[in-house]
Amino acid sequence: VNEGFSGGEKKRHEILQMELLKPKIAILDETDSGLDVDALKVVSEGVNRARETSDLGVLLITHYTRILRYIKPDFVHVFVDGRIAEQGGPELADRLEDEGYDRFLVPA
Structure with a gap:
């Protein structure tokens, strides 16, 4: 197609x-x-x-x-390793854009 x-x-x-x-x-x-x-x-x-x-x-x-x-979006969900690590409204996407994803990373 x-x-x-x-x-x-x-x-x-x-x-x-x-x-x-x-x-x-x-x-x-x-x-x-x-x-x-x-x-x-x-x-x-x-x-x-x-x-x-x-x-x-x-x-x-x-x-x-x-x-x-x-x-x-009505809702924003952040997935880490196949699980929802955080959820919220559109403001969560804005926060992630400003702060990044570092808080979701597990130290090696």
């Missing part, structure tokens, strides 16, 4: 599929990876539009907060 598409084109196409197929939940695993700012905005607008026009639940997995400038 995505043959010959660039990485950004594939991600935009996936969001279009999500809007057309109207699933109950979308798992977006590092959707922001490899996207330039313009593509990130387009993808985010598609996710937001799908959320606003349906009962779509979104599980957004990311290592960076830049996508959260465009998609506002």
Whole structure:
């Protein structure tokens, strides 16, 4: 289906599929990876539009907060070694951006 598409084109196409197929939940695993700012905005607008026009639940997995400038989370969960180490609201993502993840690392 995505043959010959660039990485950004594939991600935009996936969001279009999500809007057309109207699933109950979308798992977006590092959707922001490899996207330039313009593509990130387009993808985010598609996710937001799908959320606003349906009962779509979104599980957004990311290592960076830049996508959260465009998609506002209801909840933020920090996973360490497969477990939830901390959870909170959008402010937790801002705190992680400012402070980093060092407090979650176990000294060697």
